[in-house]
Amino acid sequence: MSFCVAADFLDNFRYPPTLFRPYVRWWWPHGAVENDEIRAEVIQMAEAGFGGVEIEDVHHSTSEGTEWHTDTNGWASEPWLDAVKVALTEANSRGMGHDFAFGPAWPMAVPTIVPDDEASAKEIVLGKSIINTTTTYNGSVPGPFSKRKDGVNEQKLVAVQAWRISQDSDPYGNPVYLDYGSMVDLTDTVADGKVAFSPPDNSSWLLFSAVIRGTGQQPEDYPHTIPTSYVVDHFSKAGAQAVIDFWEDQILTPEMLELIAQTPTSLFEDSQEMVSATYWTPNFADEFLSRRGYSVMDILPVITQYKNNAYLFLFNDSEVQRGSLHDYHETITDLYADYHIAPLRKWLNSRGMKYRAQPYGIAKLDSMRIATALDIPEGESLGFQVIDDYRVLAGANSFAGVNIMSSELGAYNKAAYATTWTKILGTVNPQFAAGLTHNVLHGFSYIYSPETTWPGWGAFTPYKGRIGYSESWGPRTPTWMHVPDFTAYMGRASFFTSQGIPKYDCAFFRQNGASDDHYVGPYFTSEGARIGWTTTYVDEYLLHLPSAVVTDRRLAPNAGNYSLLVVAEDPDGGQAQLTPASASKLRDLADAGLPMLFVGNWTSPGSLGLSEDNSTDVATEIEHLLSLSNVVNVADSSSIPTGLAKLGLTPAVTHSASPLIHIRREHGDFDLYFFTVNSSSTGVNQDVSLPIRHEYVAPLELDAWSGEISLVGQYTIMDGRLNIGISLESQQSKMLIVAPSSGDVVHVANSTADSIFRNCTTGQLFVRNGEAGDYTIVLSNGSQLTTSSKAPLPVLELSDWALEVDDWQPANENPSDDVEDIVATKLVHHSFNLTSLSPWSDIDGLQNVSGNATYSTKFVLGTAEAPYGSDAGAYMELDMFQGSFRARINGEALGTLDQMAHSFDVSKWLRNGTNALEIEAATSLINRMRAFQPQYYEQYARQKYGLKSVTIRPFSQVAV
Incomplete structure (x- = not known):
């Protein structure tokens, strides 16, 4: 008998390469940084085991009006560029990767455009007036409902229309219902800013106007540059080209390119979070007509958002309403993919770099489609509120053959200086099981900026007068001493989950490919997951990729190898509806033998979308599908197990x-x-x-x-x-x-x-x-x-502990303006003799303490009559506590311990007679921050640091 696992696999698991180790998001306050400190911080991150850095220009915690001197040291200034070269040089010497954000903060922006330029982000804004049954309107075209932002000087009137208000609708209500097909186009009748309209019947009518203008949006927490950076148009070639031109002209010098080429480099696009009335681009109407087959002007009022991202106007025909919005969002996705992602990726790849992005933040963006167009799609633990959000991206990776999915890990609201590594692990482990393979830790703040106080500048805390987002990791936090244990774990987990091809049971079909709407499909990722089902989401785009073929009743056998495709009613409208293209593709897959399960009432399915260039009849296709023996329709989610039994399907893994x-x-x-x-x-x-x-x-x-x-x-x-x-x-x-x-x-x-x-x-x-x-x-x-x-030795509940605590405090109550003076930490030592263990919050003198501690005790194992020997062993059991830990027995380190475990096999370190145990603990900084800056941090509950109980549980052991 023999078996073999490749030596390189085992070596890479034991010593994960840089590529698989977590990166860390590194926040700089523009170019207001010192090169020696930049070099030192790279060393700190390298020695902590991180595989790379991502340089971001972010300063959300700093007060509005802070003087940044962005004319001389803003993003992409000479000081910023010099510091980047220092960072890359040091990172290269240590084999670390290095990524950059595309621009300052987010969304993507450059300082070479103004809001009126072709390359700047655009919006379409509505104006309205209600015309009563007996009124003739003769006056100014209704103006936009919202004021233009500073810097926006031009706006172009593109439509003036009259729409009949549905008979049962309140003309002054919210929403107002319109009769589809009633539009009277008045655009060409406008003269000198005025328009006239007489209703042709006794109905109330809407006079509707639309203008296109620049959004004037600047990246988050501006200013970052002089001249001002403005967000680029994400739906036109001009916007992408403005970004390419800026990087080529201002950043990618021969020296910079040489540094970039030495280790892996990506440019990173954060979640878009663009602010506009309604997303638009100057060529949108022409693009919509060519892609959807009809004029967007025929549906303009119902796709144009009013205040608070709400739709003021809806069509009285709900199917037409849903189809209108579907077609608009499909076109937005098309333009973002074709004119933003595609040219930027092509350019980056030509320069030896990759494109990493979070493909969401634009309402209803098809994240699945966009993920397939990226080198590295990324999610986030803050915005992705359920792990099904990751399963959306996992589906895209599966069908596209992309073997890396990244995550912005560890951003928690109102948790600055309070985040523990066990919190991080509890977040990331389920994400690994959902398809995640790589992490970028959120994050590491440069040590200093204006207004900095101890323990150093935090990019996201304090935030708007309260505790901010986590976390500013680094030597400023006590648990940093144990970070190499965590980066090694995450590196091994990333390496392991990156190998081979993931295989799933269920492909769950969605009309909407968004990853940030937190949709959880019925059964398969809840009750079904509890008995072994594995699932990713798919949409129409994925099912038209080359990998989406059926062989031996399996979908995408060379990818996810799914045994089942599930189609449920549309979660957006609770309707049984499909696009004609989806219905046709589902028929092809079912005819090829793929088992399918339809959930809901599919007796009269609707057709989604208004395009007339596809003659496929959805109802006919569904009728055919439901006639097949490999297709089952169940009434609701509670009947899914019955449907699976009819199909004869179980998950590959069962329990x-x-x-x-x-x-x-x-x-x-x-x-x-x-x-x-x-x-x-x-x-x-x-x-x-x-x-x-x-x-x-x-x-x-x-x-x-x-x-x-x-x-x-x-x-x-x-x-x-x-x-x-x-x-x-x-x-x-x-x-x-x-x-x-x-x-x-x-x-x-x-x-x-x-x-x-x-x-x-x-x-x-x-x-x-x-x-x-x-x-x-x-x-x-x-x-x-x-x-x-034989009978094992008695269980020992350990007592009589010596506790030595190093209490982290600001070194100077009234520091000078010197950076080292401001951020310096002093360690105040406390010693305790404890007969039993209690959380620090219950020990006088430790309630407000954060820091490092060593617990020491001795215990006797075995007697002359019953010695501890080779036929015995023991577990050490710890109650979970808030912090991180290492341990030594008889002076010998136990190695890296699973921080999520309660029990550890310590047999080989124990000896007969007296044993000495030391447990080294480290805490977050929140308890000290609650006392140091209560105005920000006292709202966070005091954490219960420290050990609660330690048990030695012997067992007997016999060789087989």
Whole structure:
């Protein structure tokens, strides 16, 4: 018997390459930085184990009116460029990657345009007047409802129309309903800014006007530059070209290009968050006509937003209304993809760089389509409120063959200086299971800017007079001492989840490909996920990609290899409706044998979109689909299990209902599994059934904290499936490889023992028990053994602790203007002798303390009559606490410990007799900040730092 996992795979897992380690978002206050400090901060991040930096120009915490001298040191100024060269030089010397934002803050902007220029962002703004039944209007064209912003001097009138108000609608209500098809075009009758209109009937009429103008939007928390930077048009070639021209002319010098080329570099586009009445571009009407087949003027009032992003006008025909908005949003996505993403990516790739972006922030943007057009699509833990938001991007990656999905990790509102690494892990582990492969930590602030106080400048805190967004990581925070443990874990997890091709069970169809609307489809990512179903979302665009073929009843066999396509009613309108193109594609897939499940009432489906260039009848297509034996329609989500039974489908991985979720990837002949518990309060201890692709396999467990890899000791193989136990705490993770083997690897198939342990070095199997007795072991070769376990040593609840605390405080109560004076930290030492453990918040003198601490105690294990020896072992059990930790026993470090675990096997560090235990703990900074700046931070509850209990739980151990 033999099995083999490639040595380079194992080495890269143990020592994850820079490419897979997390990057960190690095906030600069423009070019107001010192080169020596820039160099020092790169070193700090490198030594902490980060794989790269992303340079951002952000200063949201600084008061309005702060003098930045942006004429000399703004974004892209000479001081900024010099500092970038220093940063890249130091990063290159340490093998780190380096990314940049496209411009200052967000959205994308450059200082070479003004709002009236062709390349600047545009909006279309409505004006209105109500004409009563007996009134003739003769006067000025109604003006725009909103004032133009500073710098916007020009606006172009593009439409004046009259629309009949529906008989049952209140002309002065909100919304006002219009009769579709009643429009009278008055645009060509306007003279000297005036228009006349007499209603042709006794109805009330809407006089509607529309002007195009620049938005005048500047990037967030401006100013950043002189001249002023304005947001570019994201829907025209001119906007993208303005960005390209600026970078080519002002930033990408030969020296800069040489530095960029040495390690991986991307330009990053944050979520768009463009502010406008309604997104537009000067050529929109022509583009809409060519792409949708009819004039946008026929639907203009109902796609034009009024105040607070609301639609004031709607068509009385709801299907026409939905179709109008669908066609508008489809065109916006088309233009963003074709004229923004495509030219920028082509240019970046020609310069040896990649395009990373968050493909959302523009209302109803098809994130799935945009993600396929990027080198690196990215989500975020702040804006993505459910992990299904990540499953949208995962679907795009699956069909497009993109094997990296990034996330802006660790931004939490009102959590500055309060974020713990366990909070980060509880966020990122479920995201890994949803398809995530890479992270950019939010973030690392440059040490100083105007108004800085201890412990240094925070780009997002204080924010608008309150505690801001997390986090300003770095040496200013006590937990930074343990950061290498976390970056190594995330690097290993990223490497592992990047290998091979992800395989899923369910492709869940959505009409709207948005990733930021927090849609959760029925069953498959909730009740279904609890029994093993894995799901990504798909839309019409993905189903028309070359990978979307059906082979052996599987969709995209060379990609996600889905066994099922689910189509539910449109969540936006609660309607059973499809575009003609979607209906036609679904028919093709079903005719090829793909199992489908329709959810809802599909007896009279609607057609989505108003284009007349497609003669496909949606109802006819659905009628055909529902006649097929591989297509089942259920009335509602509660009937989905019944529908699955009719189709004869189960997930590839099965287990009893629990919060356990996973992702499965095929890497050649190997199957890789990332498991985690998607619950903040409940763990799991259960058997899981996995499919296998070979007669003989060997499951290996990979410890992403220590880098150790060990052969699993107990499992069963039966009927082409591997059954294995999974035991995890809340939000903890486990990684498994199922490797092919030339024969059976002898293992325990069944046992009455508490647990089976296999030594990762020797491969020896051991039986472990917490009570004395005889235990039966059945091996995979058919052998049956009985082992006798002696009574384990007594459980020890450890007491009599020495607690040494280094309390982090500002070094100077009244600092000078010197930066080092302002940010300096002093460590005030506290010593305690504790008979029992309590949170710091319950210990006099530690309530407002943040910092580092060492807990020390001694305990006796074994006696002359019952010594601790090779037939014994022990677990160390910790109650979870807020902070990070390391441990030493008898002066020897235990290695990197899983921060989400409660129990640790410490057998090999223990000895008979007296043992010394030290636990090194580190905290966030919030308790000190609550005392230092209560006006901002006291609103955040005091955290309960410190150990609550430590138990040594011995067991008996017998070699098999």
